[in-house]
Amino acid sequence: MIDIRLLRNEPATVRAALARRGNPELLVQADAVLDLDAHSRDIVAHRDSLRAEVNEVSKQVGALLKAGDVEAAEKLQDISRSLGDDQRRLAAEYDELQASIRDLLLRLPNLPHPDAPDGAGEADNPVVKGPVNMPAEFGTHQRVPHWESATALGILDNERATKISGAMFTMQRGLGAMLSRALCQYALDQMADAFEEIRPPSLVTTATLTATGQLPKFADDAYSIERDDLWCIPTAEVPLTSIYAGEVLDEVQLPIRMTAYSPCYRREAGSAGRDTRGMLRAHEFDKVEILAVASPEQGPALLNEFVGRAEALIAGLELPYRIIEICTGDMGQSHHRSFDIEVYAPGCDSWLEVSSVSWFSDYQARRADIRYRVAGEKGTRIANTLNGSALAVPRVWAAIIENHRQPDGSIAIPAVLRPYLRGTVSIPSR
RNA sequence: GGAACGGUGGCAGAGCGGACAAAUGCAUCCGCCUUGAAAGCGGAAGGCUCACAAGGCCCGGGGGUUCGAAUCCCUCCCGUUCCGCCA
Structure with missing residues (x-):
């Protein structure tokens, strides 16, 4: 949620920043908020x-009653009653206005960082690094889509996953299942030097899913359990961000760094038929997330560090990759500045987004009400949040199968993963 | 799921219809004292809105009764204990 005071005091700045997202409707919404806000301030x-x-009158009533002057007290009570009625009417109107303002504000996206590149959409995202590890050419044995090779190896069984749960569910078996788990453990271990490992709940309340920005606008993308008013998390970002919701931290505690493995659930409502083969897009997948609650000043350095960490994981797996920055027209609702890491998959002949690292400025923290206190300063400040996928399992899994496929059809396991696969060096061909 | 009891400031804990933003203790901050510290003494200090004005709001959330609610009523949530069920 953007700061309504900023909108009130510097409407031109906010409008200019929103305009960079390329959706004129946003300016209309911002203006609507301004109108409602002005009206609501008069009323309040x-x-x-x-x-x-x-x-004041009530105090006098109390004093008069104590003094025994019942008649005068009753007169004042009449006055107070009618003032109270007027007050209640205005209060109701004010509450309604506030609700409308909040609803609009919750749907308004974050302001892009001044350094975020301008652009209209995906095609305008600049490549800021790479390609790295890109061979001059790929062998024909690498040009096989993972859903064919992995199925043949018996490590992927999507046909039965579909039987069990329907379309867009996947199932790995044997060394394939172990490879998924190995990737999680590898990522968690690589983050252990600087992040506290968390095992958060996977079902969360409506308030929790609102704090990170998924609700109210993107309700269709999440699985809901209506009977119990709970939602399946689309990413560990959701519970991790709300760990300190409603709390006031000390500046010296910042940044608070956390990492978590979690399953992720996404309805993928708008993406039917797109990238749905194999492991590219599924309703349920595993991911290791990293997250920080920080001060605004710490934001840029942490963003850098997070990108570096996500990159190091991919580089360690000996995969070809590149880093792109997300332009204003392609940026997510809550994002202030974002970078994606993409891995090249020769079998699919495409770049797969395997990690997304973002700085949210105070957009999520304001929704979640995460504040901090600065020593010697009165009051509190809203914190900043950052997060990134350290490693999203399925697409990395797919990229490993395609890139590390050998001429004989076996899959070489990257050295860093072997300890997590009980020493397995390769997935043998059949 | 059932029953009982609870939810008050950073923590503990009083207040249970009127002068209560709320006693007291601990913790915190600032003085004094001290070579320095502790102890002792004196003082300061909640959050939100907002212009660090005035005013308003905040005693788990929401609603109600009342001239007036931390205090009474309803409802929801959470916690503790007991019972039931259960990996």
Whole structure:
């Protein structure tokens, strides 16, 4: 949620920043918020002065009753009653306005960082690094889509996954299943030097899913369990961000760094038929996430560090990759600045997004009400949040199968993963 | 799921219809004292809105009763204990 005070005090700045996202509708919404806000401020001033009168008169009533002057007290009670009625009417109006403002504000996206590149959409995302590890050419044995090779090796069984759960569910078997788990453990171990490992709940409340920005606007993308008013998390970012919701931290605690493995659930409502083969897009997948609650000043350095960490994981797996920056027209609702890491998959002949690292400025923290106190300073400040996928399992899994496929059809296991696969060096051909 | 009891400031804990933003203790901060510290003494200090004004709001959330609610009523949530069920 953007700061309504910023919108109020510097409407031109906010409008200019929103305009960079390329959706004129956003400016209309921002203006609507400004109108409602001005109106609501008039009303609340009036309401408060009525309340002040009621408070004053009530005090006098108390004093008169104590003094035994019942008649005078009753007169004042009549006055107070009618002031109270007026006050209640204004209060109701104010509450309605506030609800409308909040609803609009929750749907308004974050302001892009000044350094984020301008652009209209995906095609305008600049490559900021790479390709790295890209061979001059790929062998024909690498040009096989993983859903064919992995199925033949008996490590992927999507046909039965579909029987069990329907379309867009996947199932790995044997060394394939172990490879998924190995990737998680590899990522967690690589983050262990600087991040506290968390095992968060996978089902969360509506308030929790609202804090990170998925609700109210993107309700269709999430699985809901209506009977219990719970939602399946689309990423560990959701529970991790809300760990400190409603709390006031000390500046010295920042940044708080956390990492978590979690299953992720996505309805993929708008993406039917796109990249749905094999492991490219599924309703349920595993991911290791990294997250920080920080001060605004710590944001840029952490963003850099997070990108570096995600990159190091991919580089360690000996995969060809590149880093792109997300332009203003392609940026997610909550994002302030974002980078993606893409891995090249020769079998699919495409770049797969395997990691997304973002700085949210105070957009999520304001929704979640995560604040911090600066020593010697009165009041509190809203924190910043950052997060990134350390490693999203399925696409990395697919990239390993395709890139590391040998001429005999076996799959070479990258050295860093072998300890997690009980020493397995390769997945043998059949 | 059932029953009982609870939810008050950083923590503990009083208040249970009127002068309560809320006693007290601990913790915190600032003085004094001290070579320095502790102890002792004196003082300061909650959050939100907002212009660090005035005013308003905040005693788990929401609603109600009342001239007036931390205090009474309803409802929901959470916690503790007991019972039931259960990996």
